[in-house]
Amino acid sequence: MPGEKAAPVHDLTGAQTLLRGWGRTAPSRARVVEPRDEAEVDAVAEAAPRRGLVARGLGRSYGDAAQNAGGTVVLCTGLDRIHRLDLDRGVVTAGAGVSLDRLMRLLLPMGWFVPVTPGTRHVTVGGAIAADIHGKNHHRDGSVGAHVLSLRLRTPQATLTLSPDLRPDLFWATVGGMGLTGIVTEAELRLHPVTTSRIRMDTERARDLDDVMARMSSGDDSYRYSVAWIDCLARGRALGRSVLTRGDHAEVPELSGRARRHPLDFRPRTRLAAPPWVPPGLLNRLTVRAFNEVWFRRAPELERGRVVPLASFFHPLDGVERWNLLYGPAGFLQHQLVVPFGAEEVIRDALERLSAAGAASFLAVLKRFGAATPGPLSFPRPGWTLALDIPVGVPGLAGLLDRIDEAVAAAGGRVYLAKDSRLRPELVPVMYPRLDDWRALRGRLDPGGVLCSDLSRRLGL
């Protein structure tokens, strides 16, 4: 119509940007484009750049999963619409760029909670699916893939709607597929009903690894959420001493005072921020040992029924903005492994090796996984999972982690690709025995090999 202003054309050329994972170890440069809707995702996917493309969300993968050196990275945080919300059934359809933080702020006041949350709220729906993320409720509820009712996937060829019933093989290749089957544009998630935004938490201290494993094996089933923090610098008889915290959503009568008047109030705050530059070596064996000692001693020997805000139970680190900078300019690694029940010795051996090397991890956690999803590249499987972060400067770290990986693979376990930055490529098919099935499915979705990342190049996925 004459006189009507044309809609501004959104520039999809993108800017060359240096990208890192959350661990900040292996930066690479890519052209970053930011589509705002599905039509713009189509334009990006059809361009099929020479060095390929991969989607990225909030950059919480520790390693190089959401980087694509010399190619294109599709930043999906602009796909931020809530498309549908069914409060009767508890189902939300959200754009891939919507964060779990936003979902919680939106949905908790209405009595719904996300089915799975990792240790941070700052992950997107798309990233959660690509990594098939898990949380403290994995032993009961499985990973996020088990709660995805359907998703829309833009491949270099077409846009597909996938679900566990509709093209299930392609759906499960995408859940845990590290973004290598296409760009997830939206997903339909099943929510969990809650009456408060608080957690009723039980805390207990365990004196060593056997103790904590025994407590978890016998007691986890009576809790929705369970995780153990391990002091991984403790050695000898104290090896594996831990603080076990478990809980479930609190009910209104358990709340008191103001909280009871506003049981679904959810306003988590960021209390601190790491300074933009931290000297190398701030987190070393001595400072972490001191931290661990305080953390262990400050935990109650045994405490039942303490009611705490949801964010402090699930996301304590979100209280410190940019906490990843505390490891200094060289960055840090995150290593997460899972071994089947019965292979507890692999966990013990890993802890022994790491504590002997003085690998100062102030965030080491142990958890029991429940049933796996059918995703060929999905990480969780029934067993024990150990996750820790380690500054890169630890002498002999490369060989040490390789030995641990070999033991994990030999026991039928695997490491988490969303956290990996250094796995030996030869071990991928051993840890993920259905890798070839996945490759075949990926070949159907992306015959031109357009989708790739630094992770897929490094591991030869």
Next chain:
Amino acid sequence: MRNGLGAPQSVAVFGGGSDIAMATARALVDGRTRRLVLAGRDPEALVGAARELRSRGATLVECIAFDAEDCDAHGVTVDAVFEALGEVDMAMLAFGVLGDQERAPDDPELAGRIVRTNMLGAVSVTIPLVRRLRAQGHGTLVALSSVAAERPRRANYVYGASKAGMDAYFQGLADSLEGSGVEVMVVRPGFVRTKMTEGLPAAPFSTTPDAVAAAVVRGLATRAGTVWVPARLRYVMSALRHLPRPLWRRLRG
């Protein structure tokens, strides 16, 4: 790709026949490196080195001709390296001539050769390398400088000047590459006992090719910009470079 501990999977070594190059290649193959190109003046002479690297676990080792002084050929050489490796995670410049340092100050031919190889050759081969690495969006350039670059000594100032020139070039280059995904690591060893220094009296803080290799691997993990071998030379040299000249002249050598 380079992994989270800085270990590269594919490596090109220019001056692949040197003792330090070989020690570094061995250390890298013991890590994640599986594909290498060794570029040297006489590729035939590199065959034994290639065999050894394969027996340690390398899956591809190619030997190609590279003459630091033949600047016109450097673009083609770099293309051949990328042709062979596809992705180049790390390129190491390990070539250099020491020359007879007693003769060099009075021999224009020899002094010219030292400067052409160490300085001009390094700059000339780096330009096409950087162009390709930039396009790739990642990669590490490891430049073998020398402690002699920090302050010239009368005993080897022609060599020192050539290394000071290349050292300055790579420091500036490192700054210019910020944000490109390409990183530069300048390695400054003290006196290294190698073929190149055979017969020379060892200076204080002397070191070995294996120690240099280990320092390179460590430097890659922490993404260091400058690596001294041995590490304490950093502090020794930062003191020595400010030593008043009359005192500096009295130091041995």
